[in-house]
Amino acid sequence: xxxxxxxxxxxxLGGKDGAxxxxxxxxxxxxxxxxxxVYGGGLGTCIPSGSANQFCGTVFKLKGQxxxxxxxxxxxxxxxxxxxxxxxxxxxCCNTIYAIPYLYGTALKAGANNAGVVYRVQNSGTFPxxxxxxxxxxxxxPDGASPYADVIFDTAGNLYSTxxxxxxxxxxxxxxxxxxxxxxxxxxLYSFLGTPDGGNPAAGLLFDNSGNLYGTTxxxxxxxxxCGTVxxxxxxxxxxxxxxxxxxxxxxxxxxxxxxxxxxxxxxxxxxLYGATxxxxxxxxxxxYSVP
Numbered sequence: 076x077x078x079x080x081x082x083x084x085x086x087x088l089g090g091k092d093g094a095x096x097x098x099x100x101x102x103x104x105x106x107x108x109x110x111x112x113v114y115g116g117g118l119g120t121c122i123p124s125g126s127a128n129q130f131c132g133t134v135f136k137l138k139g140q141x142x143x144x145x146x147x148x149x150x151x152x153x154x155x156x157x158x159x160x161x162x163x164x165x166x167x168c169c170n171t172i173y174a175i176p177y178l179y180g181t182a183l184k185a186g187a188n189n190a191g192v193v194y195r196v197q198n199s200g201t202f203p204x205x206x207x208x209x210x211x212x213x214x215x216x217p218d219g220a221s222p223y224a225d226v227i228f229d230t231a232g233n234l235y236s237t238x239x240x241x242x243x244x245x246x247x248x249x250x251x252x253x254x255x256x257x258x259x260x261x262x263x264l265y266s267f268l269g270t271p272d273g274g275n276p277a278a279g280l281l282f283d284n285s286g287n288l289y290g291t292t293x294x295x296x297x298x299x300x301x302c303g304t305v306x307x308x309x310x311x312x313x314x315x316x317x318x319x320x321x322x323x324x325x326x327x328x329x330x331x332x333x334x335x336x337x338x339x340x341x342x343x344x345x346x347x348l349y350g351a352t353x354x355x356x357x358x359x360x361x362x363x364y365s366v367p
């Protein structure tokens with residue numbers, strides 16, 4: 076029996092280097108890896124609860140080389156404040172089989188309104204960064220705030236994702252950004268209400284072949300009151316029409332707190348969705364689930 080073997084490609088150092096890589100990585104045709112760290116980088120003031128300044132995060136590249144040596148390049152050091160984001164929890168978008176001209180992502184905090192940003196980093200030269208959108212641009216945050224999630228694109232080049240706070244309902248939004256700047260033009264696809272339709276989406280979105288979007292909300296719904304939902308958004312507006320596919324029931328019989336997003340397995344089913352939860356299940360430490 077052949078056993079897979081782990082190779083440590085890079086050990087983060089903190090400080091001016093990155094620290095706490097929360098999201099996954101993406102790759103290009105040359106086997107380079109691209110990702111983010113929530114802290115580190117040596118710029119800005121970002122202080123976790125009870126800690127000293129750990130700085131505001133990075134975008135990094137690990138250059139693929141054989142045998143298993145991946146020199147690290149910091150492409151961007153987040154400095155927070157009004158002109159940059161801070162604490163990028165999301166993975167980058169978008170990997171292809173060809174070169175990646177731009178890397179797109181979200182940062183949870185900072186920006187012009189201290190409510191997070193959508194940004195891109197050019198994958199060439201000195202890796203210049205552009206802020207595409209600053210959240211909470213109007214009083215009361217109807218345009219959303221605190222984006223944890225990664226972004227996706229449609230075939231026309233429009234960007235889609237979620238923000239975990241704000242919106243007209245106060246429990247987060249699903250949104251579209253159309254290239255028209257920067258700043259790009261935002262359209263609110265759906266504002267979550269908490270109960271009964273779910274609230275505080277931390278995960279990104281997934282398209283099907285018909286243009287419908289699928290995602291999860293971390294909290295609320297009607298299952299256990301705070302356990303979260305799996306939902307579908309159908310283009311009919313804006314606002315788009317939401318359908319709750321699953322209200323998670325929590326502790327013993329079901330999962331709760333679906334922090335992550337969804338995926339299809341086309342080889343098995345083009346309609347069945349798969350995901351995982353942080354909590355719930357028989358052992359109260361999470362489940363992997365499917366929703367037909």
